[in-house]
Amino acid sequence: MSNTTLRWAIGGLLAVLCLVAVAMPGGESGGDDGPYPGRRISIMAPADPGGGWDTTARALQSTIREEFAENGGADVYNVGGAGGTLGLSQLVSKADGDPYQLMVMGLVMLGAIETNRSPVSVDDVTPIATLTTDAEVLAVPAASPLKDVDDLVAALKRDPGAVRFGGGSAGGTDQLLVGELAKTVGVEPARTTYIAHSGGGEAVTAILSGSVDVGVSGISDFQSQIEAGKMRVLAVSAPTSTKIDGKALPTLKESGVDLELTNWRGIVAPPGITAEQRAKVTAFVQRVVASKTWEENLGRFDWTPFVRTGPQLDAFVDTEQRRVKTVVSDLGLGE
Amino acid sequence: MSALLSMIDPVLAANLLDGFGNVLTPENLLLAAAGVTLGTLVGVLPGIGPALTIALLLPLTFNFSDPTGAFILFAGIYAGGMYGGSTTSILLNTPGESSSVATAIEGHQMARRGRARAALATAAIGSFVAGTIGIVLLTFVAQPVASLAVKFRPEDYFMLALIAFASVTTLVARSMTRGLISLFLGILIGCVGIDQLTGQPRLTAGVDQLGNGVDIVIVAVGLFAVGEALHMAAKLKKGTDDDEIIDPDGDTVVEDDDLPERRFLGMRRKRNRWLSREDARRSWKPWLRGAAIGFPFGALPAGGAEVPTFLSYATEKKLTKHPEEFGKGAIEGVAGPEAANNASFSGTLVPLLTLGIPTSATAAIMLAAFQVFNLQPGPELFDEQSDLVWTLIASLYVGNVLLLLLNLPMIRVWVKVLEVPRPLLYAGILAFATLGVYSLSGSTTEVLVMYVIGVAGFFMRRYDFPVAPVILGVILGPVMEVQGRRALVGAEGDLSVFFSRPLTIGLLTVAIVALVLPYLPAIVARLRGRKDGRKLVFGDED
Incomplete structure (x- = not known):
């Protein structure tokens, strides 16, 4: 190989590395009035890769890719840290009004909001559905x-x-x-x-x-x-x-302790979306969780399906929030 | 080999053979080859290390259906990076990695005297020999250590971190004060973020993004890539002549007044041979000694490859039969540290796999990689992911052979990499580091933090503060704090938890010994009535 060829080869390799480095999630806008989804959905996992939220986000992504890919599929990106409250505040501040920016969340986030005294809470976003419990x-x-x-x-x-x-x-x-x-x-x-x-x-x-x-x-x-x-x-x-x-x-109840608690996970949309948009997103998520691929994912990760939407969901999130607030203060956390 | 292994332990042999079976598939072999090649490339380039490379590749590996492939790739990068640094040290006198500083001392002198090929060869073969010894030791030590590690409690992990801090501050820095300042800077950085035990934010200055703490990748990239690039760029302006790259096949022979002319002519005639019989005769003992020094120091949480490489250099200098050549290109001074360097890599994997404790920046990133795949390194890993562990270990054997095959024949390629003009290279490193950190976090805050740390790293180099203790502080500071507090929470605040079990007391004793040992010569000298006893130190010029 001549000198020049080698230099080009090495330069090319470095350029490829740089391209790899810049390949990262990005969003685009447009097409919000037609059927949902009209374009690619971004799903944030507000945790580092590998945990329950990340797996949930990626299971949703694979389901959308398998069965609903005609409208652009879905991206997953991670905003880790602080029990998901960092991701929550990013969703609130950066995705206001965009129904294509969804975020996975769950009971742990409610606890983290109280424990970390997070300035934003689940009240600041639009709940879409609960999905699973563990x-x-x-x-x-x-x-x-x-x-x-x-x-x-x-x-x-x-x-x-x-x-x-x-x-x-x-x-x-x-x-x-x-x-x-x-x-x-x-x-x-x-x-x-x-x-x-x-x-x-x-x-x-x-x-x-x-x-x-x-x-x-x-x-x-x-x-x-x-x-x-x-x-x-x-x-x-x-x-x-x-x-x-x-x-x-045995369950706790069977053992004589009157207590039930499951680690539920769900999905939310940013604040500022209209009731109509919320209904569309909800309908889409309902179709996703009713699909065969989602069923397979439930089996693969040993999740119990737990789907609540609409007013029933609002009431549920409300109860859980109050419940968590009480326990966190009883435990002496977040003081 | 199977017969030999069966004589030792049938279960181990079966595990290892399964591992080899998994590695020797086309896909995994390709990943191992890609890993060692990429690792050598980034090892050769000053400023970009295996830590940054693995961190950048981490997001790509999400798409791997099986984590084993990712770890084969990463282990290859790590091993290749360890090797690649020696090429830069020898040909350019600019160590690509801090662990190659010791190699540069004699290696570059050899190259200037037209013995670049011999220096590269003793480094490559020494790396192979010591690397293989290290992996064999890892093979036999890992499982027993893992069984022992099951008994480790928070107070024991606390003591392990204490041992690391004691040995680093006393061994690495020429001045203990400087070492301690560096270490505490690292611990300070490690404290930033939401406290794991209470969920309270600390030292975040109200910046949300800091709630997650400062990622080890950002610290490593800031200190090593940005700090190094700025430092080298600043030196460049002064116009030193040391930057000349020596072509291993060329005729560059620097005039030398000190060595007998005849010896030189003799070597000149043999220039095209990689390693003469004389070279091999002088190299094999340093290789073995280097492996003996490198492995345990890598395995102990004592801060990566810097300490063992300098320790090996000092040992060879003391034991050599050619003391007059030291400083002018003694082959022992290349063979020993390079062997120590590669053996320490296998050593690093012992605490990483069995205890989940990283002892270097690259090991810390590999730990993060395990967590990406929802695997927790620690004693359970050997039970639950036996396949993965043994495939990883088998891939190290394969990677080592690949490195030997790749590097000497491909030396011309690596020389070309070094011919990239310095200003372009350093600008490229800065661009690469910026893009890399931004792509990992998607946040400009983290990029800013990286540059702040980079500028700090520049001044630390400029004013001769060791950089390695910072990384160690960032990695092990939180380990020490969290484990110490866990021990106390578990004991309901009773301090005696640190002195109640024999294991804990044993580890505490080791920490005290590590602290006192370097001062022993001074103390002994004092006792014998002399005043000139000096502390044992190993230079740190990374």
């Missing part, structure tokens, strides 16, 4: 002296601070469950010991090392350890029992 489990290391929920409740009542709970981020679904559990059995939530981790995976390590007594997380985070016999389930927080390895897991 059951939460309370699990212990296989050798733990806690045999069932009764043992756990007894231990909590004896000395609330001595039971070390471990789960995901502070103020997230996992800690909300601990707070509500304490309150339901008559223990002051602020006195519970909760050790926050960056996610369920990190919590698993802590549980197995014995530095945490009770792990709290989505069932999928613990599933392989439970199947391997390294962890035991005390209860699931879902309204109905779940099976792992053919064994039914």
Whole structure:
């Protein structure tokens, strides 16, 4: 190869690298009056890649690509951090009035809004639909002296601070469950010991090392350890029992604690869209979640379908917001 | 090989053979080759390192159906980057990576004396030998360490971070004060963001985007790419003559007064050979010693490849039979540090895979890559993702062979890369860094933060503050804080949690030893009644 050719080859390679670097999500405008979607939809996952919201956004993207691609398909981009409140404030400030900018969110975001004292809240956006739920489990290391929920409740009542709970981020679904559990059995939530981790995976390590007594997380985070016999389930927080390895897991209610809490996820649109636009987006999302590809995604990720829209959704979000606000302040967070 | 492995441990052999089975598919082989080539390219270019490259490629790998391919690619980039730095050091005297600084000392002198080929060859073969030893050690050490790591609690992780800080501040910097200032700057940057345990924002100055903390990529790109480019550009203006690139096939032989003329003529005649018998005879011991030094230092959270490379250089200087050649192109001074450099890479993977603790910027990015695929490195990884782990390890063996095959024959290509005019190169690095960070975050705030850190990195280089402790502070500062607080929360505020288990006490002892060890010669000298005892230091010129 001659000198010049080589220089061009190297220059070309660097240019390609630069192009790769600039390839990033962008939006365009136009075509808002016809049927929805009239152009490509952008879905924000307000978290780093890999978590539940990201997976939900990408499952929506793949469903739209498989079955509704004629109108331009969908992009997914990530705005991670602060329990999703960074993404929320970006949606509010940058996407006002654009029905093609959607964002995945869920119960964790409600907790983060309260815990981080976020200046924007879910009231500032337009809820479209809830999509899925995930059951939460309370699990212990296989050798733990806690045999069932009764043992756990007894231990909590004896000395609330001595039971070390471990789960995901502070103020997230996992800690909300601990707070509500304490309150339901008559223990002051602020006195519970909760050790926050960056996610369920990190919590698993802590549980197995014995530095945490009770792990709290989505069932999928613990599933392989439970199947391997390294962890035991005390209860699931879902309204109905779940099976792992053919064994039914008791719900909290069946164990005598009147408490239900599931980690729901949903999708919202920016503020400033008209009622008509909201109805169109809602109708589209309903078609998406009724499709076969979405069904397959539910199975693949072990999600329970949980679709609420319209006034029913507004009421639900309202209740959940109030509920979260109470638990967060009971736990002494966000002060 | 299978027979040999079976004698040792059938489960390990089966795992590793499965791993090789997965790697030796066309797709994965291609990824490994792409990884090492790209890694060598960015390693050769001063200022762009494997950390930035992996960070930039991270979004692309979302589309991989199987994370294994992504990790094969990343491991290739990491290993290639480690190797590529040596070429720049030897031919240009501008280390591409901080870990290649030690190589530049003797390597460039060798090149100036017409022995560039021998220097490149001893670096390449030494990297291969030591890299392979490192991977073999990784193969055998990883699983036992992972089993031990299951017992690690927050207080133990806290102690690991303490060990890292103790060894870095005392070993890396010529002045402990400078080392500590750098480290605390890093810890300060690491504190920015929403506190993990309480959800409260800290040091964010009301800027929302800082709530997520300062991404390690931004710190690494700012300090290494931007800081380095500004620093080199500033030096460029002074018009030093050291920038001359030496063509390994050319006739450039610098006149030398000190070495016997006859030896020189002898070497000149052998110029076209990569490594003479004499060179090989003088190289193999430094290779092995380098591997012995590099692996444990990479495995200990002591801050990447800088410390072991300088330690290896100092060792070779002490043990050589040709002390008169040191400073004028002693082959031992290239063979040892390069071997240490590559062995430390395999060492770095031990804490990364088994504990989830990154000990270098690149390892921190690889940790982020695991999290992208919803995998948590740590003891559980070996149970849950056994396939991935062993395929990754097998890919390292393959990548090492590919590096050896790729690099010496392709040396002319890398020389061409170096011929890019300096001003264009540095401008290109700045553009690349800016675009890269913007594409990762989609936010100008982060780009600004990167430039602020870059300018800080420029002044740190200018005024001789070590840069490596900053990165370590950013990575391990939060680990230390969060784990320390977790330990305390779990113990309901009882400080004795740090002294109650033998494992924790053992780690604390190691930290104290790491702090005291460099002062031992001074203390011993003092005890013997002499006053001139000096502290052991290893230069840091990155």
